Amino acid sequence: MKLISVSVGLPRQVPWKSNAVTTGIFKAPVKRRVRLTILNLDGDGQADLSVHGGTAKAVYVYPSEHYDFWRDEKIAVALPHGSFGENFTTSGLLEDAVHIGDQFRIGTAEVVVTQPRLPCIKLGIKFGDPALVKRFADSRRTGFYLAVRREGEVGAGDFINLIAKDPNRVTVSDITRLYLDKVTDRPIMERALRVAALPANWREYFQDQIHGGKGKDIEA
Numbered sequence: 001m002k003l004i005s006v007s008v009g010l011p012r013q014v015p016w017k018s019n020a021v022t023t024g025i026f027k028a029p030v031k032r033r034v035r036l037t038i039l040n041l042d043g044d045g046q047a048d049l050s051v052h053g054g055t056a057k058a059v060y061v062y063p064s065e066h067y068d069f070w071r072d073e074k075i076a077v078a079l080p081h082g083s084f085g086e087n088f089t090t091s092g093l094l095e096d097a098v099h100i101g102d103q104f105r106i107g108t109a110e111v112v113v114t115q116p117r118l119p120c121i122k123l124g125i126k127f128g129d130p131a132l133v134k135r136f137a138d139s140r141r142t143g144f145y146l147a148v149r150r151e152g153e154v155g156a157g158d159f160i161n162l163i164a165k166d167p168n169r170v171t172v173s174d175i176t177r178l179y180l181d182k183v184t185d186r187p188i189m190e191r192a193l194r195v196a197a198l199p200a201n202w203r204e205y206f207q208d209q210i211h212g213g214k215g216k217d218i219e220a
Contacts, residue, residue: 001092007082008044027082062086062143101166108152120220
C-alpha cells in the first residue's frame with residue numbers, strides 16, 4: 001500500500017449558473033513533504049465547514065485504481081491526481097477491503113478511517129456536470145475520510161502501513177451500500193455502532209434505522 005500523491009488547495013470562488021460559488025474541491029499535487037495536523041494538511045482548506053473538514057474528515061482518500069474507470073467514462077480530457085478533490089491518492093486501499101476504524105501509519109503520521117465520502121454538488125461544479133454527482137455515487141467508487149491520531153509529515157511515495165484492523169470488520173463499501181441503497185441490514189448496522197471511529201451523525205442514522213425510522217440524511 002502506498003501514497004501516490006498528496007494534493008492540497010484553498011477555497012476559491014468559481015462561476016456557476018450566473019452565481020459565484022466558493023469551494024475547496026480544487027486540489028493540486030505537491031512534491032514537498034506536508035505537515036498533517038488534526039484538522040487538515042498544511043496549505044489545504046474547506047469552504048463550508050458545517051459539512052466539510054473537521055476532525056472526522058481531516059483527509060480525503062481516493063484510490064488511484066479508480067482513475068482508469070473515470071478515464072474510460074471520458075469525464076475530462078485530463079485527470080491528474082487530486083481531480084476528485086482528494087488529498088491522498090493511494091494504491092492498495094479499496095473501499096471493499098478497508099474497514100471503518102482501521103488504523104494506518106503514513107510517513108510519521110497515524111490515521112484512522114472514519115466514513116465514506118458522499119459526493120455533493122461541488123463535484124458537479126468542478127467538472128461542469130451536475131449529473132456526475134449521481135454517477136459518482138452510483139459507481140460506488142467513493143473513497144473515504146481519515147481522522148488523524150498522531151500528527152506528522154507525509155509525502156508522495158510514502159508506504160501506508162496497517163497498524164490495527166478494526167475487529168468489527170465493517171467496510172467502507174458496507175456503509176455506502178447501507179446508506180445509498182437504503183438497506184436495513186441490522187447485523188452490519190449493529191457492528192457499525194460498535195466502531196469507535198464512526199462519527200456521531202452516522203451512529204444516529206443507524207440507530208434510527210434499527211428502530212424502524214428512516215434516519216436523518218447524512219450531509220455530504
